Amino acid sequence: EPEVTQTPSHQVTQMGQEVILRCVPISNHLYFYWYRQILGQKVEFLVSFYNNEISEKSEIFDDQFSVERPDGSNFTLKIRSTKLEDSAMYFCASSDYTYYGYTFGSGTRLTVV
Amino acid sequence: LAKTTQPISMDSYEGQEVNITCSHNNIATNDYITWYQQFPSQGPRFIIQGYKTKVTNEVASLFIPADRKSSTLSLPRVSLSDTAVYYCLVGLQTGANNLFFGTGTRLTVIP
Numbered sequence: 001e002p003e004v005t006q007t008p009s010h011q012v013t014q015m016g017q018e019v020i021l022r023c024v025p026i027s028n029h030l031y032f033y034w035y036r037q038i039l040g041q042k043v044e045f046l047v048s049f050y051n052n053e054i055s056e057k058s059e060i061f062d063d064q065f066s067v068e069r070p071d072g073s074n075f076t077l078k079i080r081s082t083k084l085e086d087s088a089m090y091f092c093a094s095s096d097y098t099y100y101g102y103t104f105g106s107g108t109r110l111t112v113v
Numbered sequence: 114l115a116k117t118t119q120p121i122s123m124d125s126y127e128g129q130e131v132n133i134t135c136s137h138n139n140i141a142t143n144d145y146i147t148w149y150q151q152f153p154s155q156g157p158r159f160i161i162q163g164y165k166t167k168v169t170n171e172v173a174s175l176f177i178p179a180d181r182k183s184s185t186l187s188l189p190r191v192s193l194s195d196t197a198v199y200y201c202l203v204g205l206q207t208g209a210n211n212l213f214f215g216t217g218t219r220l221t222v223i224p
Contacts, residue, residue: 004156029208030208030209031208031209033211033212035156035212042214042215042216042217043151043157043200043212043214044214045211045212045213048211050209056211089154091156091157093156093212095208095209095210096208097207097208097209098207098208099145099147099159099162099206099207099208099210100159100162100208101208102159102208102210102212103159104155104156104157104158105156106154106155106156107154107155107156109154
């Protein structure tokens with residue numbers, strides 16, 4: 001079964017540092033997403049990406065966040081200057097045009113100290 | 114966006130059938146009901162989707178009454194590995210769709 005792959009599985013960073021979370025979506029998928037889940041809380045939508053541009057973003061996705069699909073296979077989330085409250089699991093997802101194609105990765109646990 | 118309400122948690126013994134009900138009073142005509150499962154430290158996983166009446170797959174059944182204001186996810190003969198959080202989502206039937214998760218139902222299966 002095809003998978004969405006995320007690296008690293010766990011990242012620890014100091015407050016104020018930049019981090020890049022990486023994702024390899026399923027190869028024939030067209031829509032890409034980032035979600036996050038703070039420990040013990042619900043999964044929150046951050047951003048969707050289609051046709052090489054952002055389709056929609058939530059209020060959480062402010063100017064310190066950016067996404068990129070640099071080479072046609074990777075999909076990255078950059079946090080420019082991390083804050084303590086950015087500590088969370090970050091999930092990448094991709095989908096084709098069908099609902100059952102929506103697949104999440106296993107996540108990157110980001111810890112900001 | 115239709116709001117969903119589910120029980121916060123449920124316990125069940127192994128081997129029993131589990132029914133998790135979700136209410137979505139403001140569901141729109143074009144909305145479908147989709148259930149996801151999330152294990153600890155993993156991303157959500159699609160379980161089942163339906164529009165009305167009953168849908169069954171190899172994992173679960175989904176029952177939707179005629180008014181569509183609620184739905185029930187039925188897991189037959191649960192095992193310890195079914196311990197997870199189950200989310201009910203309401204929205205368009207498409208992969209090009211941002212998902213909005215509620216708090217979900219934490220199911221604990223007891224030996």
